[in-house]
Amino acid sequence: xxxxxxxxxxxxxxxxxxxxxxxxxxxxxxxxxxxxxxxxxxxxxxxxxxxxxxxxxxxxxxxxxxxxxxxxxxxxxxxxxxxxxxxxxxxxxxxxxxxxxxxxxxxxxxxxxxxxxxxxxxxxxxxxxxxxxxxxxxxxxxxxxxxxxxxxxxxxxxxxxxxxxxxxxxxxxxxxxxxxxxxxxxxxxxxxxxxxxxxxxxxxxxxxxxxxxxxxxxxxxxxxxxxxxxxxxxxxxxxxxxxxxxxxxxxxxxxxxxxxxxxxxxxxxxxxxxxxxxxxxxxxxxxxxxxxx
Numbered sequence: 001x002x003x004x005x006x007x008x009x010x011x012x013x014x015x016x017x018x019x020x021x022x023x024x025x026x027x028x029x030x031x032x033x034x035x036x037x038x039x040x041x042x043x044x045x046x047x048x049x050x051x052x053x054x055x056x057x058x059x060x061x062x063x064x065x066x067x068x069x070x071x072x073x074x075x076x077x078x079x080x081x082x083x084x085x086x087x088x089x090x091x092x093x094x095x096x097x098x099x100x101x102x103x104x105x106x107x108x109x110x111x112x113x114x115x116x117x118x119x120x121x122x123x124x125x126x127x128x129x130x131x132x133x134x135x136x137x138x139x140x141x142x143x144x145x146x147x148x149x150x151x152x153x154x155x156x157x158x159x160x161x162x163x164x165x166x167x168x169x170x171x172x173x174x175x176x177x178x179x180x181x182x183x184x185x186x187x188x189x190x191x192x193x194x195x196x197x198x199x200x201x202x203x204x205x206x207x208x209x210x211x212x213x214x215x216x217x218x219x220x221x222x223x224x225x226x227x228x229x230x231x232x233x234x235x236x237x238x239x240x241x242x243x244x245x246x247x248x249x250x251x252x253x254x255x256x257x258x259x260x261x262x263x264x265x266x267x268x269x270x271x272x273x274x275x276x277x278x279x280x281x282x283x284x285x286x287x288x289x290x291x292x293x
Contacts, residue, residue, distance in 0.1 A: 018047040195292040223250040237270040
C-alpha cells in the first residue's frame with residue numbers, strides 16, 4: 001500500500017527528492033504528491049533545475065553514499081517534525097470526530113510558502129557557493145605549487161645551461177689559444193732563435209717569430225726565482241732601438257711569453273731578457289739574464 005504524505009511533509013522532502021536522496025515508497029509518495037500539487041510540482045522542477053546548474057558549474061560531481069543520504073533524510077524529517085510541532089495549538093473545545101475539508105490558502109499563507117522557498121533556495125545556493133569556493137581555493141593552491149615547481153626547475157636548468165656554456169666558451173678559448181700557439185711554433189714563416197747564458201744550470205730559451213703574423217713566442221727554462229718587487233722583461237733589439245715586448249714572471253723556472261709586434265725581419269739584431277723593477281721600464285737597466293742574436 002502506497003504511503004500518502006501531507007502537503008507539509010512532501011514540501012519538506014522536495015530538496016531530497018530533487019537530489020535523488022530518497023528511496024522506494026517515500027520517493028514515490030513525494031513524486032505522486034508533487035504531480036498533483038500546484039505548489040510542490042513547480043517547486044520540485046525549480047529545485048531540480050537549480051541543482052543541475054550547480055552540478056554543471058562544479059569542477060567535479062559528488063555522489064552521495066548511503067550514509068549521506070540517510071543524514072539528509074533525517075535532517076529533512078526533523079525539519080518537518082519541528083514545523084508540525086510549531087503549528088500545534090491547545091484545543092479550546094471538543095475535537096471534531098471527522099477531519100474538516102481543506103481550506104483554500106490565504107494570501108498570507110502563499111507569501112509564507114514563497115518566502116520559505118526563496119530562503120531554502122538561497123541556503124542551497126550559499127552552501128553550493130561555499131563548496132565551490134573551497135574547491136577553487138584548493139585548485140588555485142595546487143596550480144601555484146605546480147607553477148613554483150616549474151619555475152624552480154626552469155631556473156635550475158638555466159643555471160646548468162649557463163655553467164655548461166661558460167665551460168664550453170672557456171674550452172673554446174683555450175683550444176683557440178693553443179692552436180694559435182702551435183701555429184706560431186711550427187708555421188711556414190716561423191724563424192727560431194736561441195737565447196742562452198753561461199753556467200751549468202743556466203737559463204735558456206727559444207724564441208719563435210712568425211714573420212707573416214708578427215707574433216713572438218718565447219719559451220724559457222731554468223729561470224731564477226725573482227725577488228719581491230722584481231720582474232723579467234723581454235726586449236727586441238734593432239739597430240736604432242730597444243723595444244719592450246712585455247714583462248713576465250716564471251713558475252718553477254718555466255715561462256711562456258707571447259707578444260705581437262710588427263718588425264722588419266732585417267732590422268732585428270738581438271733578443272734579450274733582463275731583470276727589472278716590477279711593472280717594467282721604458283729602457284733596460286738591469287742585468288741581462290739570457291740573450292741571443
